[in-house]
Amino acid sequence: MNKLVIALLTSIVVSQGAMAADSVDHSGQASKHSVLASVEGAASTVSVASAVVAAPVIITGMSVVAVADSTHQSVKALHAKHQQNTRPLTITTRVITRDPPPSEVVVEQTVKH
Amino acid sequence: MRVIVAVLMMLITAGAQAGSQAPSKSVFQPEQIIDFAKQVERYAAAHQAHAFIIGRVGRPQNDLPKGIQFTHTAVAVYSAISLDDGTTEYGYAIHNLYQRADDPGRSDIIVDYPVDFFWGAQTLKAGIVIPAPAVQQRLIALISEQKHLSLHNPRYSVVANPFNSERQNCTEFTLDMLQAAMYQTEEIQRIKANNVAYFKPQRVHISPLKLAVGSMVTDGLTTSDHKGRVHTATFTTIGHYLAQFNLSQHAVVLYANGRTQAI
Numbered sequence: 162m163n164k165l166v167i168a169l170l171t172s173i174v175v176s177q178g179a180m181a182a183d184s185v186d187h188s189g190q191a192s193k194h195s196v197l198a199s200v201e202g203a204a205s206t207v208s209v210a211s212a213v214v215a216a217p218v219i220i221t222g223m224s225v226v227a228v229a230d231s232t233h234q235s236v237k238a239l240h241a242k243h244q245q246n247t248r249p250l251t252i253t254t255r256v257i258t259r260d261p262p263p264s265e266v267v268v269e270q271t272v273k274h
Numbered sequence: 275m276r277v278i279v280a281v282l283m284m285l286i287t288a289g290a291q292a293g294s295q296a297p298s299k300s301v302f303q304p305e306q307i308i309d310f311a312k313q314v315e316r317y318a319a320a321h322q323a324h325a326f327i328i329g330r331v332g333r334p335q336n337d338l339p340k341g342i343q344f345t346h347t348a349v350a351v352y353s354a355i356s357l358d359d360g361t362t363e364y365g366y367a368i369h370n371l372y373q374r375a376d377d378p379g380r381s382d383i384i385v386d387y388p389v390d391f392f393w394g395a396q397t398l399k400a401g402i403v404i405p406a407p408a409v410q411q412r413l414i415a416l417i418s419e420q421k422h423l424s425l426h427n428p429r430y431s432v433v434a435n436p437f438n439s440e441r442q443n444c445t446e447f448t449l450d451m452l453q454a455a456m457y458q459t460e461e462i463q464r465i466k467a468n469n470v471a472y473f474k475p476q477r478v479h480i481s482p483l484k485l486a487v488g489s490m491v492t493d494g495l496t497t498s499d500h501k502g503r504v505h506t507a508t509f510t511t512i513g514h515y516l517a518q519f520n521l522s523q524h525a526v527v528l529y530a531n532g533r534t535q536a537i
Binding site: 196197249253 | 300304305308311312315316318319320322323324325330331332333345346351352353354355356357358359361363364365366367370371372373374375381382384385386387389390393394407410411414415417418430432443444
């Protein structure tokens, strides 16, 4: 009986991984930003930057007409027209990430002093 | 017997805590993640995708339940990205529902970017579903006006029922955004009614006993919002939903070696 209980509960423990949520924010991991900074330092082709805000590029029909304004953003409105756009959209070569968490930024500042 | 139960309860608790958290370290070299993230962006850009559904694999492939290919789903939107150095670059911003690491029964809406998104991936493969242009336009309008935020239900469950508003996971939030965009409504009741009428969720192939035990040890897993068998929204079922109504322009799984597989 004890062996049966152990076997059943062990299988339940193992199955937890299967239903464990992956929808956890990875961006706050303290190690990621320091790792990316070291990659940037080692490879001249890698440029890392933190995003402040992203404004969706609005499309109307087949033409790109404007960058959306958002209430908290500081992006200038840009106007670009592409007639019958069949060319790939422009993608930056820079590595863009979210800002690190406040705890990481404060720690870095403390270390510098 | 009491000792056995106590030890097993400790094992269950430890397993659940470890399972509820994303891996703290990436299993890939950062250069691999950067390359793959850019590959995904360029692939979508080559198809002129201004908005698309994106999926990642955050668990070892062998751990995934039957019928589930991706463990996290979100909406990627082509954006002008203002950076901390004052410049503006173009790329994809990803709009996610993320479970809180320190409060697994709660979630937030977080914008991140492809390197962030794939940082904890267990397999370098991406699910890409590019909706029809009209759907993309409506999604972009919804997100640019920040109306998608009103669709967020912070009560999280990894197996949330997409047919009601009791709990929500990342994929249900993505589905609700799509519905809100397509029907041009923010009325939750109408969105759920259309989910019931037209959307086919994935049955979760895990025994009720295991789900019940899991719900006892983590706030991020509950079956209280289900009647009978547990069904939930997945990346693949969203892809099928759009395809069923001829609203999918292009749908593939993209691998790090460049290979694609139609969904």
